[in-house]
Amino acid sequence: MPASGNASGVPNIPSLPKDGKEFFNAVMGQIEKDLTIPDVHKLKERYANETPEDHQKRMERYRTAIIEYRKRSVEYFTVFREQVRSFGRDLKHSVEDNARGFEQAKLEHLESLFSA
Amino acid sequence: MRMAFFHNRQNEESERRLLAFGGPEAPDVQEAQPEEKHDGKEKQETIDPENVEQELQQDINKAEKEVHTNWKKIAEHYKKAVDSVRAVAEEFPDKPEQQELLQRMEQTLKTLEQRAAGQEQPNKPEQEQTTDKKAEQSPQEKAFANIAEKLGVKPEQLAKLKDSVSKLTPEDLNYMEKLAVDYGQQPADKRNGWLAQRLKTAPENVQNLLKAAQEIQAKPGEKANKGNEKKNDLKEFMKKFGELIEMIMDLLAECGLIARREKKEKSEQQTDKAGDDALVTDTKTFIKSSTENPGNPADTKQKLEGFDKQADKHIADAKTDVKEAEDRKKQINTDLQKAKDDKKALDEKPDRTEEENKRLSDLTESIKKLEANLVEAEKAVREGNTRVAEMTKLKADIAAAIAALPKEAPKAEEKPPAGEKSPERSGEGPPAGWKVQGNTEQVNTWLKEQADIHNQNLTTLPLSDSMRTAIETSGVTVISNKKGAVTTIQIGKEAWDVGLNNGDPVIRLSSDHSVTARIPDDVKLNADTLKLYAAKAMEYRKSESADAAGMGKGFEPAKNEPMGYIELSDLSDRLTSEIAQENREFSKLLSERYNLYKTPEGTIDGSVKNPANALREQIGTLMKNGIKNIYININAHGSESGMGFGPNELRAEQLTAIFKEFPDCKFTVNNIACHGGGLAEEMQKFKDTGGESGRVTVFTQTKEEVVNLARSTADEQTTSTAYNAALAKYLAQGVNGRPGRRLSYGEAHLYADKDAKKAQVTDAEVHQTRGDNPTARTANIGDPSKFEGMV
Numbered sequence: 001m002p003a004s005g006n007a008s009g010v011p012n013i014p015s016l017p018k019d020g021k022e023f024f025n026a027v028m029g030q031i032e033k034d035l036t037i038p039d040v041h042k043l044k045e046r047y048a049n050e051t052p053e054d055h056q057k058r059m060e061r062y063r064t065a066i067i068e069y070r071k072r073s074v075e076y077f078t079v080f081r082e083q084v085r086s087f088g089r090d091l092k093h094s095v096e097d098n099a100r101g102f103e104q105a106k107l108e109h110l111e112s113l114f115s116a
Numbered sequence: 117m118r119m120a121f122f123h124n125r126q127n128e129e130s131e132r133r134l135l136a137f138g139g140p141e142a143p144d145v146q147e148a149q150p151e152e153k154h155d156g157k158e159k160q161e162t163i164d165p166e167n168v169e170q171e172l173q174q175d176i177n178k179a180e181k182e183v184h185t186n187w188k189k190i191a192e193h194y195k196k197a198v199d200s201v202r203a204v205a206e207e208f209p210d211k212p213e214q215q216e217l218l219q220r221m222e223q224t225l226k227t228l229e230q231r232a233a234g235q236e237q238p239n240k241p242e243q244e245q246t247t248d249k250k251a252e253q254s255p256q257e258k259a260f261a262n263i264a265e266k267l268g269v270k271p272e273q274l275a276k277l278k279d280s281v282s283k284l285t286p287e288d289l290n291y292m293e294k295l296a297v298d299y300g301q302q303p304a305d306k307r308n309g310w311l312a313q314r315l316k317t318a319p320e321n322v323q324n325l326l327k328a329a330q331e332i333q334a335k336p337g338e339k340a341n342k343g344n345e346k347k348n349d350l351k352e353f354m355k356k357f358g359e360l361i362e363m364i365m366d367l368l369a370e371c372g373l374i375a376r377r378e379k380k381e382k383s384e385q386q387t388d389k390a391g392d393d394a395l396v397t398d399t400k401t402f403i404k405s406s407t408e409n410p411g412n413p414a415d416t417k418q419k420l421e422g423f424d425k426q427a428d429k430h431i432a433d434a435k436t437d438v439k440e441a442e443d444r445k446k447q448i449n450t451d452l453q454k455a456k457d458d459k460k461a462l463d464e465k466p467d468r469t470e471e472e473n474k475r476l477s478d479l480t481e482s483i484k485k486l487e488a489n490l491v492e493a494e495k496a497v498r499e500g501n502t503r504v505a506e507m508t509k510l511k512a513d514i515a516a517a518i519a520a521l522p523k524e525a526p527k528a529e530e531k532p533p534a535g536e537k538s539p540e541r542s543g544e545g546p547p548a549g550w551k552v553q554g555n556t557e558q559v560n561t562w563l564k565e566q567a568d569i570h571n572q573n574l575t576t577l578p579l580s581d582s583m584r585t586a587i588e589t590s591g592v593t594v595i596s597n598k599k600g601a602v603t604t605i606q607i608g609k610e611a612w613d614v615g616l617n618n619g620d621p622v623i624r625l626s627s628d629h630s631v632t633a634r635i636p637d638d639v640k641l642n643a644d645t646l647k648l649y650a651a652k653a654m655e656y657r658k659s660e661s662a663d664a665a666g667m668g669k670g671f672e673p674a675k676n677e678p679m680g681y682i683e684l685s686d687l688s689d690r691l692t693s694e695i696a697q698e699n700r701e702f703s704k705l706l707s708e709r710y711n712l713y714k715t716p717e718g719t720i721d722g723s724v725k726n727p728a729n730a731l732r733e734q735i736g737t738l739m740k741n742g743i744k745n746i747y748i749n750i751n752a753h754g755s756e757s758g759m760g761f762g763p764n765e766l767r768a769e770q771l772t773a774i775f776k777e778f779p780d781c782k783f784t785v786n787n788i789a790c791h792g793g794g795l796a797e798e799m800q801k802f803k804d805t806g807g808e809s810g811r812v813t814v815f816t817q818t819k820e821e822v823v824n825l826a827r828s829t830a831d832e833q834t835t836s837t838a839y840n841a842a843l844a845k846y847l848a849q850g851v852n853g854r855p856g857r858r859l860s861y862g863e864a865h866l867y868a869d870k871d872a873k874k875a876q877v878t879d880a881e882v883h884q885t886r887g888d889n890p891t892a893r894t895a896n897i898g899d900p901s902k903f904e905g906m907v
Contacts, residue, residue, distance in 0.1 A: 010197070010221065013190060013228070020180025024172075037176070040169055056578065056600040062165035069175060077182050084186050088193035095200040098217070102208050 009097060011090040014083040027072050032065035184232070185454070191225070191232040196471075198225050280325040288321045295322070392430055392503055396510055399423040403517045403716060407549040413521045424514045431507045438500035445493040452486040455479050501762070505687035505721050512683075512696075512719040519704065520549045546678055546741040552707035552714050559708065562701035563848050566841040577616040579603050586641040587614065607650045614646070623649045630870045666892070667882055671862025673784035673813065674710045674745050680738035681706065681714040684731060685751040688723035688762035695788060695837065696751040702840070705848055706747065709861075713743055722752060722761025728770045735778055745782040754789025756797070768798035775812050775885075776805055785814045788837050792816030792881075799883035799891050812885040815865060839880050842868035 017023035025036045033039060034046075047058065164171055198221045205211070205218045295314060315323060402423070406416045459479040462472055578600050579587070588597055593606040602615035604626060611626040617634070621641060625631035633653035639645050673679060681703050685696035696719070706712050715737055720730040731748070738746060750766075752759040758767035775783055787793050795816050804811055817839040846864035859867065869880040884892050 010217075013194075013224070014186075016186055016190075017183055018231070020176055020178070020183045023179045023183055024176050028172075035168065035172060040172060043168070053600070059165040060578070060600050062168055063163050066163050066165070066168075066171060066175070073175065073179060073182075080182065080186050084189045084193075087190060091193050091197045095197045098214075099200060099204045102204055102211065102214065106208075 009094050011087055011094055014080070014087050016080055016083070023073075023076070024069075027076065028065070028069050031068050031072070032062065035062060035065055035069075181450075187228065188232040191228040194221070194225050194228050198222055276328040277325070280321065280328045283321050283324070288319050288325075291319055291322055292325075392434075392506060395423065395426055395430060396506065399427075399510055399514060400716075403513065406517070407520075407547070407716070410522075410549075417518055417521055420514050420518050424511060424518075427507045427511045427514065431504055431511075434500050434503035434507065438497055438504065441493050441496035441500055445490065445497060448486055448490045448493055452483065452490060455483050455486060459483060501688045502724065505693075505723055505762075508687045508693055508697075509719055509721045509724070513716055516552075516714055516716060516718065517549075519553050520551060521553075522548075546680075546713040546738070546743055550713040550715055550718075550741075552681060552703050552712040554704045554708040559701060559705050559848065563705075563844060566844045577602075579614060579616055579621065583616075583621065583641055587646070590641060590646065591643040592646055605646065607647055610650075612646075612650050614641075623653060625650075625653065666884070667862030667865050669862065670860040671810075671813070671865075671884075672860055673747055673782075676711060677745055678713050678743045679706075679710045680735075680743040680746040681712050681718060681749070682731065682734050682738075682746060683714075683719045683749045683751065684722055684727060684761075684766070685719065686723050686753065686759075686761040687721040689753065692751045692753060692788075695840070702749065702844060705844055709847065710747075712747075713738070713741075722759075722764050722766060724762075725764075727759070727761050727764055727766040728774065731766075731771075731774055732777065735774070735781060739778065739781065744780055746784070748783060748785045750785065750787040750789060750793070752787075752789050752793065754787075754793035757794040759787070759789045759793040766793075768794035771795065772798055772802045775802070779805060779807055781811075783812045783814075785812075786840075786843075787814065787816050788840065789816075796881060796883065802883075802885065802891055803889070804885040804887055804891075806888055807885065809887045809889075810884050811887075812883075812891075814883045815880060816883075817880045838871070839868050842871040 017026060021037055025038075028036050034043060047055070050058065198218070201214070201218050201221055205214045208214055295318070298314075315326065318326075399420075402419060406419075410416070459476065462468060462476045462479065465472065468476065578584075579602075581599065584597050584599065584603060587603055587605065588594060595604040595606055595611055597603045597605075602613050604611055604613050606612070613624045613626050613629075615622055615624075621635040623633055623635060623646065631653045633649045635641070635645065635649045639649075683696060683703070686692040687696060703712065703714060715734065717737070718734065720727065720734060722730065735746060738744075750759060752761050752766070754760065758765045758770075771785070775781075785795070787795060789795075793816070795814050799814050802812075817837055843864055846859050846867045847861065865880070865882060886892050
């Protein structure tokens, strides 16, 4: 049986991000806001007057952020895949249980006819 | 080690691209696997924060793909569940709770399928969707909306059709595809009878689908399946079947149920190919006739420019076809991988249900079909690339023909070059039309672009933290080792900069960046290795000064005698094509110095013709016309054993064999290929068969272990290698500009070699035969296994 589900026993659909952009913004937003989708296009304007030293530092920060994002995204993707696998398995069991319930009821009904 | 390729933009720094076999490649953006390591050097090499938007786009695409795949899987799981629940609901129609569950689940499934299709507002009622909102619709919805529009019905009237589509099995789809193809092959007058027979035995789902389509075709309110009307409608339907089946097949393709049909595209491709062939024939016929019977040069030029414009259009069309085929290929690969994964999962499952066995069989069929579609798509890519190559070559021929046009109406015989015997057309000398004309204005413009490339200096990035720590603890004297800046150390009395270039550590003499060496990525940075590579950098520099091949002693490929020019290029590859395009100007530059001739077929596309045979043929043609001195410019990707031209290869030993086949000929080769295309090693083994010393001179732009990189101007309109750009400058201008000292070709090479190192860590070298003696090699440090290091 699924660990969680609705009243009919159908497991809840995994809570995944709506799309890749939502996922990217959510994860990157925790790491480096500059690199989120709404912000990344404004970098040239935002840092137009920075010194070469600051530029180098910022690039290093971005490099680290991208590495961190990639690391985290792989972890999230693994979790998503596992959630989906597990959902599929639970859902399958759920509908089998559902069908079995009706079959059982049908059998009991047939048995009752014989025993009558 | 194969260097990672990436677009590295350091502020104004332009694009660099790799000239190794396989061509330019983006960093591997394959789906990340959980076991990937993210703290290693490999990751550092592929991240380019200067190009952050492009970097991140890969991540966003990957996330889109991942999230989308998961939603698709959820929808698939859910669809199976709904099917099971529906089966139970049909078996127990008197159980309202099961009917309710089915209803709820069907609603949820709809939402999930729309989410899986990437639709933003999955719950939006279908009735609210209007034609002007097509942009917001999923491809499937768009396809249905299109078909509704074509048939003049409301989208909600397509419910039955949608239902029929959703029930189609892979067998049904196969049947449909075959039916569509077979129908098209029937004689027009027999199609209807043939179709009626086929439909009688068609699978039930196909019959239902066609019935649904037939009903939609009927006017609103008209019942299509009653009595005689049914027969009439069917007759009418069959008349329109050709059109309808096309629409249905497009619809199925839009729904992702079958690969997009290529019948129409194929016929378009054939038409395009025929158009290309016609253009080639027309152009060549015109070039031939205008060479043999020269008319007014201005008219000829105008006509040739017209052909050139047409070729541009054909190239643009072919590139669009290639792009579309590549997109198709990508989608098929994704689908194929998924089908294989699903099949594998089912294969490995020990006790499969009947439904799973059915699914397994369906998947096997799908995989076969997808693989066949992939072959088709790959073929389309190849054919498109071939068309681009053929048209590019045609453009080259047109450019050569225009360049060969005399400024005035030509005389019957060209005046002989100074000091040379008059060349006759009857085999004693090259035809006048082959003479390469230098155009000072064009060459000057081109040289400015080359100077732009030449002036780009090699930028090194700061070392990683672990590398900085390694240097800090290495025991060498550290002058500066700040985070975010290039490290400077002291070895002996000299200061050396250590930074990263294309992911590898590079050590450079602070006071002269042409003294430089790349440190392989598997070498640990410690006092010994830093000293070793600093010493190597010095050795390379000294060895170049030694100049064993005597380049600094006034080497020239030719004096006053006619010199043939052959360009052997891989025109199937965008990068080498671009460089080849630049070399058109290079040949004009050479013509300012030498008595240069090029046949109309002097540009060989090695990806279309066998490179070795084509080269032989060209050399033969030049020799028949009295030219025994030949300059060969090779624009191709390379490996340690040869040069690549699309599907073809020219191995280094094939080239040296050609040198031997033409013992009376003098050769100069300029080769941009990565790893020197294997020519360095081959030339070390090569002994001339008693020819005069210096008969063969081979310039390679990199060592065996080193890739070459292309660079572009800031506007990306001009692409060249750093060496070629520098060589052009020194050949044209010598030192101190055009009025300054003229350099010999050999001297220009030495300057170019030195300058190229400032722009990228490559190292040109030259090999020159010495009769029966071993070939001489400039910069040979006496240890053939380690010459010029870089290993």
